[in-house]
Amino acid sequence: MREHRRLLDGQLDQLRKQRFRSVFHLHGVEEVESASVQIVRRECDRRTDRGPFDLIGDVHGCAAELRELLERLGYSADGRHPxxxxxxxxxxxxDRGPAIPETLEIAMNLVCARGGIAVLGNHDAKLLRWFAGKNVKLVHGLEQSVEQLEGCSAADLHRYRLFLESLGVHYLLDGGRLVIAHGGLAQRFHGRTxxxxxxxxxxxDTTGETDEDGYPIRLDWGSEYRGEAAVVYGHTPTLEPAWVNNxxxxxxxxxxxxxxxxLRWPERTIVSVPAREIYCDHG
Structure with a gap:
């Protein structure tokens, strides 16, 4: 029995490491018999959000281009759309760009005050680790974020941290016809946590190894995707957007x-604005 108990405790720890939001450990027969099951919709399930949407790729602190793009899409200065x-x-x-605090302010207004949506990217997640005091290397653009954020007030830093902490990593939208995630998502993972x-x-999708510059080696998951839901993502810079297997x-x-x-959804039309300059070398 002691060995079984030890193994069970170890498995519970593994569940927590897998980022399950809740792990319930029932102690004794009475707790088991009095327990009930409640079905709760996962936070990634936002199929009732129908849009129409304007999906925007990696901004990386390019606030001027973001404002220009929003204007071309028809948004007013305060983030409203007719x-x-x-x-x-x-x-x-x-990370990387010239106006990180301004970009966060724009995004927070559109998401928190105008009903917009955002998912967490890997650079956003790394900045959260810096906010939490973790030992993170100031490389790959994080140094620009830290330098700019150090000029912000403690109150603003707290707001930025809370905003990023509130973001999920993927969402199902528009009745399940649209899936959004920063790095993409294979069909077997849709709606799962x-x-x-x-x-x-x-x-x-990565090999688990890194290249000579410290970046994860990526696999082309999209070439094998066969799902009915459209998956729209960022993360991997490309010259021109092109649909591959939905x-x-x-x-x-x-x-x-x-x-x-x-990307305008559900129209599936593309709207772009050029960068005003090269802010960062791609290396």
Whole structure:
């Protein structure tokens, strides 16, 4: 019995590490018999959100281009749209670019005050670790975020941290016809929550190894995707967005001198604005 108890305790710890939001440990027969099961919709299940949406790729602190893109999409200066459209950010609001605090302010207004949606990107997640006092290396653009945020008030830093902490890593939208995640998401993970799902959403499908620059080596998950839901994502800079098996990457590398791109949903039309300059070398 003691060995069984030890094994069970170890498995419970593994469940917590897999980022299950709640793990219930029942002690004794009375607790088991009095327990009840309540079905709760997962936070990633937002199928009742129907849009119309304007999905925006990796901003990386390019606030000027973001404002220009929003204007082209028909949004007013305060984030309202005459047709009731809503913005959806696909992650990586921060790092590398020239205006991280301003970008966060724009995103927070659109999400918190105008009903927009945002998912967490891998750069956003790393900034959260810095907020939490973790030992993170100031590389790959995090140094720009930290330098700019150090000039902000404690109250603003607290607001930015709470906002990023509130973001999920993927959502099912529009009756399940649309899935959003920063790094994309294989069909088997749609609507699920676990450590593996979170890793895929943040980094895409990877080999578990890194290249000479310290970046994860990525696999082309989209070439094998066969799901009915459209998956729209960012993370991997591309020159031009192109649908592959009902999956679309709209990170067009604005911070590297490319463009900032939006996908209008459900129209499936592309709107882009060019970068005003090269803010960061792609290396």
């Amino acid at each position: 047709d009731g459209r809503r913005v959806v950010f696909l992650g990586d609001l921060v 676990s450590g593996a799902v979170r890793a895929f959403c943040l980094f895409g 999956a679309l990457c709209i990170d067009t590398g604005c911070v590297f001198g490319g463009s900032l791109t939006a």
